[in-house]
Amino acid sequence: MSSGKTRASPARRDAAAGRGARRRLETRSRLVRAARELMARKGIGATSIQEITDTADVGFGSFYNHFTSKEAIAEAVMEEAIESFGDAADQLAKTIDDPAEVLAASVRHAVTRASADEAWGWFLVRTALARGGGLGRGLGKRLARDIGIGARRHRFKMDDPLATTMAAGGAILAMIAGRLQGELAADAPERAATVVLKLLGVPAREASQIAHRPLPPITVSRDLELATFTHGG
Amino acid sequence: MSSGKTRASPARRDAAAGRGARRRLETRSRLVRAARELMARKGIGATSIQEITDTADVGFGSFYNHFTSKEAIAEAVMEEAIESFGDAADQLAKTIDDPAEVLAASVRHAVTRASADEAWGWFLVRTALARGGGLGRGLGKRLARDIGIGARRHRFKMDDPLATTMAAGGAILAMIAGRLQGELAADAPERAATVVLKLLGVPAREASQIAHRPLPPITVSRDLELATFTHGG
Numbered sequence: 001m002s003s004g005k006t007r008a009s010p011a012r013r014d015a016a017a018g019r020g021a022r023r024r025l026e027t028r029s030r031l032v033r034a035a036r037e038l039m040a041r042k043g044i045g046a047t048s049i050q051e052i053t054d055t056a057d058v059g060f061g062s063f064y065n066h067f068t069s070k071e072a073i074a075e076a077v078m079e080e081a082i083e084s085f086g087d088a089a090d091q092l093a094k095t096i097d098d099p100a101e102v103l104a105a106s107v108r109h110a111v112t113r114a115s116a117d118e119a120w121g122w123f124l125v126r127t128a129l130a131r132g133g134g135l136g137r138g139l140g141k142r143l144a145r146d147i148g149i150g151a152r153r154h155r156f157k158m159d160d161p162l163a164t165t166m167a168a169g170g171a172i173l174a175m176i177a178g179r180l181q182g183e184l185a186a187d188a189p190e191r192a193a194t195v196v197l198k199l200l201g202v203p204a205r206e207a208s209q210i211a212h213r214p215l216p217p218i219t220v221s222r223d224l225e226l227a228t229f230t231h232g233g
Numbered sequence: 234m235s236s237g238k239t240r241a242s243p244a245r246r247d248a249a250a251g252r253g254a255r256r257r258l259e260t261r262s263r264l265v266r267a268a269r270e271l272m273a274r275k276g277i278g279a280t281s282i283q284e285i286t287d288t289a290d291v292g293f294g295s296f297y298n299h300f301t302s303k304e305a306i307a308e309a310v311m312e313e314a315i316e317s318f319g320d321a322a323d324q325l326a327k328t329i330d331d332p333a334e335v336l337a338a339s340v341r342h343a344v345t346r347a348s349a350d351e352a353w354g355w356f357l358v359r360t361a362l363a364r365g366g367g368l369g370r371g372l373g374k375r376l377a378r379d380i381g382i383g384a385r386r387h388r389f390k391m392d393d394p395l396a397t398t399m400a401a402g403g404a405i406l407a408m409i410a411g412r413l414q415g416e417l418a419a420d421a422p423e424r425a426a427t428v429v430l431k432l433l434g435v436p437a438r439e440a441s442q443i444a445h446r447p448l449p450p451i452t453v454s455r456d457l458e459l460a461t462f463t464h465g466g
Contacts, residue, residue, distance in 0.1 A: 122364070129358050129410040159437055163424040166411045167404035167432070174403025175396055177362040184396065191396040199400070199432050204392055 028066045030056040032080060035073045044074050078123040079138075085113060085120075086142050088218040095216065099150030100202050104211045106146065107172055107196050108189035109218055110139065114176045115188070125177045129170065140169050147200065157201030168196050189215075261299045263289040265313060268306045277307050311356040312371075318346060318353075319375050321451040328449065332383030333435050337444045339379065340405055340429055341422035342451055343372065347409045348421070358410045362403065373402050380433065390434030401429050422448075 034055035038047040049070055053060045067073040089109055093102045114121025127133055128140055135144040147165045150156040158164040172192060179188040190211045197207035267288035271280040282303055286293045300306040322342055326335045347354025360366055361373055368377040380398045383389040391397040405425060412421040423444045430440035 125362050126359075129362075129407055131355070131414065134407075134410060134414055134416065159441070160424055160428060163408055163411070163417065163421075163428050166407045166416070167425075167428045170403035170405070170407025170410075171400035171432075172403070173407070174362055174367075174399045177367060177403075178396070178399045181364065181367055183367065183399070188396075191393055192400075195393060195396050195400045195432075199404075199428075208392070 024065075027056075027058055027062060030058060031063065031066055031073060032076050036077045036080070039074060039077060044070070075123075078120065079127075081117075081120055082124060082138055084220050085110070085218075086139050088220040090142065092216055092218045093146065098210075099146065099153055099155045100197055100200075100207075100210050101213065103143075103146050103150065103200070104193040104197060104213070105215060106142070107193040108211070108215055110172065111176055111179055111189040111192050113220075115179055115186075118180055121176055121180050125173050125180070128173055135165060135169065143169050143172075150200065155202075164199065168199055171196055171199060257298075260289075260291055260295060263291060264296065264299055264306060265309050269310045269313070272307060272310060277303070308356075311353065312360075314350075314353055315357060315371055317453050318343070318451075319372050321453040323375065325449055325451045326379065331443075332379065332386055332388045333430055333433075333440075333443050334446065336376075336379050336383065336433070337426040337430060337446070338448060339375070340426040341444070341448055343405065344409055344412055344422040344425050346453075348412055348419075351413055354409055354413050358406050358413070361406055368398060368402065376402050376405075383433065388435075397432065401432055404429055404432060 031052060035047065035052045038051055038055060047070070049063050050060060052070075052073065053063050063073075067076065089106045092105060092109075096102045096105060110124075114124065124139065128138065134140050144165050147156060147161070147168060151158060151161055175184060175188060175192040175195070178184045179192075184191065190208075193211035194204075194208045197210060198204055202210070264285060268280065268285045271284055271288060280303065282296055283293060285303075285306065286296050296306075300309065322339045325338060325342075329335045329338060343357075347357065357372065361371065367373050377398050380389060380394070380401060384391060384394055408417060408421060408425040408428070411417045412425075417424065423441075426444035427437075427441045430443060431437055435443070
């Protein structure tokens with residue numbers, strides 16, 4: 001008894017399902033890329049869903065298979081920008097041995113990036129402590145990993161590692177918000193890094209020295225587009 | 234030449250304007266009180282604007298002179314709940330001499346309150362670092378004041394008081410979020426207070442001792458109603 005033409009074998013069905021899922025992801029990714037380019041050029045307000053689907057070369061209706069609204073895709077664009085930044089910071093971290101220096105570099109780059117791209121900064125502040133955020137994902141997860149490495153190597157000294165790691169994350173966000181509100185000036189990245197290192201048990205003077213070392217640059221893919229994200233309408 | 238009957242004197246006009254402003258505030262406050270009672274009993278979702286204006290004994294249309302939506306008045310209700318808490322914590326603070334103990338008590342009460350009333354906790358986490366929040370208002374302003382008192386009395390030791398105060402605020406919010414997400418357990422209030430005192434330069438052992446002293450209660454007006462705020466629809 002053959003499986004016939006109308007009934008695919010399990011293996012074939014799996015392959016088809018795999019293709020479907022892959023195609024779905026590709027479409028989503030095309031939509032996000034189109035939205036990123038348009039929103040970077042024109043701002044979120046002036047970008048329409050129609051333009052996004054046209055640019056992505058996707059049917060208008062398919063948009064709603066992936067996103068409920070323009071705001072939802074804008075969130076996806078920002079989330080991707082946070083991830084790109086995290087990946088770039090991870091690349092830099094691989095070139096640095098001292099966990100304290102790794103952490104200082106990440107904090108300084110995050111505060112600098114937030115000042116240069118306010119939409120990115122506010123998005124981070126708004127989402128990182130929200131339900132489903134925290135130390136389980138995104139930059140919070142990376143922060144927990146980097147603090148954990150420093151703790152295991154006895155570079156950081158904390159009586160309560162979990163609460164202290166949460167506190168470090170919140171402290172960084174608060175200093176980013178302070179920078180965005182103009183309460184901290186251009187030296188905010190170094191000040192933030194110093195405070196965080198002290199919180200992790202690095203002696204004050206050493207913390208400040210590490211936070212003021214020459215900062216190696218990071219290369220975030222698509223940085224150029226996102227830098228103009230806030231300037232649009 | 235008399236000012237006539239149709240033209241009020243400047244003094245009379247001022248008095249009338251004062252009455253108008255006062256009446257406006259009274260109406261707003263009646264609406265917020267009605268919303269608080271209804272939302273506490275039934276939840277935000279099941280409360281209608283019509284019921285709020287009926288309960289407040291105010292014309293339906295007047296609602297929109299004060300709030301743009303039901304969500305806007307719900308925010309006002311939460312903001313008032315944060316203020317009530319802050320006032321109650323201030324009352325307790327007056328009875329304590331040591332600035333470190335004042336701060337520990339405030340942090341412990343805030344984390345406890347957030348666990349008992351999740352809507353309150355999430356509202357605080359969501360708004361305290363947002364644009365217009367920070368150390369300039371609400372609990373942030375009180376935190377800055379209390380840390381400032383401790384710094385002037387040399388109880389707290391910070392090289393960078395502004396950045397450290399911001400960091401303390403963010404640290405408290407992150408630990409509240411961690412508690413709300415179930416990542417920190419019932420001892421979260423004491424752990425949060427310990428971490429914050431250490432951040433402010435109190436030696437580790439002393440910080441932990443202070444954070445575990447018997448905690449005097451605070452009395453928040455209208456606490457009872459708000460405790461049920463989350464349970465409604």
